Amino acid sequence: MIQTDVKSLTDVLRDAVESAKDKQAPQLLSYTKEIENVDPFLFFHQANQIEGDRVFWSRSEENFYLVGAGDAYSIASEGHHFNDIERKWTSLLSNAIVQNIHRAPGTGPIAFGGFSFDPKKDKKTLWKNFSDSQFRVPAYLLTIVHNRSFLTVNIVARKEDHPEQLHYEIETNKVLLTNSDVTLPDGPTIELKTEIGSDCWKETVKNATDLIQKGFANKIVLAREMRLSFKNRAVVSPVLKQLSETQSNSYIFAFENGPDCFLGATPERLVRIEDRQLFSTCLAGTAPRGKTKEEDERIGFELLHDEKNRAEHEFVVKMIREAVAACCEAIDIPEKPRVYPLRNLQHLHTPVRAQLKEGYSIFDVIQRLHPTPALGGLPRDTSLAFIRAEEQMDRGWYGAPIGWMDANDNGEFAVAIRSALIQGKEATLFSGCGVVKDSTPEAEYQETAIKFTPMLSVLGG
Secondary structure, rough: OEEEEOOOHHHHHHHHHHHHHEEEEEEEEEEEEEEHHHOOOHHHHHHHOOOOOEEEEHHHHHHHEEEEEEEEEEEEEOOOHHHHHHHHHHHHHOOEEEHHHHHHHOOEEEEEEEOOOOOOOOHHHOOOOOEEEEEEEEEEEEEOOEEEEEEEEEEEEEEOOOOOHHHHHHHHHHHHHOOOOOOOOOOOOOOEEEEOOHHHHHHHHHHHHHHOOOOOOOOOEEEEEEEEEEOOOHHHHHOOOOOHHHOOOEEEEEEEOOOEEEEEEEEEEEEEEEEEEEEEEEEEEEEEEOOOOOHHHHHHHHHHHHHHHHHHHHHHHHHHHHHHHOOOEEEEEOOOEEEEEOOOEEEEEEEEEEEEEEOOOHHHHHHHOOOOOOEEOOOOHHHHHHHHHHHOOOOOOOOOOOEEOOOOEEEEEEEOOOEEEOOOOOOEEEEEEEEEEOOOHHHHHHHHHHHHHHHHHHHHO
């Protein structure tokens, strides 16, 4: 990675074009500048007019946003080739020209993307536009961090390009993206709601319980789908804004691929790395919120002392502890969970903190953690084999890592739950639950019904 001296955008564009001529190969240039505050949802909405796809990420309680418009560079791989993705990203950075004096997390060149839940699962047409491993370097990136806004322009310059023309295009798109004199349209209106294979899914829960009771597994996580049809083509930007307003303790994400957009509001962090400090989350065990303060506290107390939910949570804590220990030191995990409240649900939650060892990266952590027992089960191989054989749906990116990484080894990935795949006038919602020896099909069905609520509430349901 070539960190340049502070220059104007015009000057670094000339440098990039000259480098492309010298190397007889395209040259990636990344240029970051602090700008006036911009509404991230309007930026995302306006990005629909930029050639290429969009990405969105927020931790709204920390006022952290990443919003990407267009494609500067793409990295993809069939299968979970974590090392291949990391190698391609490292190679891209090593040859890039970067001007970023700020070095705040999420500024400069970032790669945003994710993975499929299980590359060995038979693919269905629902996820035809998504690869097993796919990342994108946005052409234009808005970063809001520490109450400051930054715009990063990532461009692949070619030997035949004209710097002045590139500069004109960048400035024109900047004006478009940062235009505040626009309003978001209304969200979608549901015309039809269909639950997919409910009876078959309950039978699969029974089969999983039988397997567990015979001692072949401790836990198997099963997921199901709901299909929505809208009156008109769904617009994503107002959905993201509503998610941000109603799911304040969650990560809000969106990854657009052509006509499809996978988005959601997940409370489950997989891993965050900042200045070599690791943060992860054990999140398992679910209950609804109460209608009154007293009822809410009672439900939370019962959740905290429920044998089934505590056992399910301990599965996750044990696995994450073992995975993190392989590449970290100074590990700090509380002995007992606490109740983590969301708008519609509450969960058992245990935070994890550690120091990443030298020679390890965020990808080393991801491939050890995915899938956690909260999304796959225990033992991992047994539960995945059952899901692969018995689950009727193709999870695609549901339940898998989604997130970002920057050029300074910072990054963050969440588990893509409480999510939906929007495709024009239709959407598919996903929900799952952990099956253990005492599970009953009806109780697990009701738990998954509750977990549809966050997405249903913003999609017109």
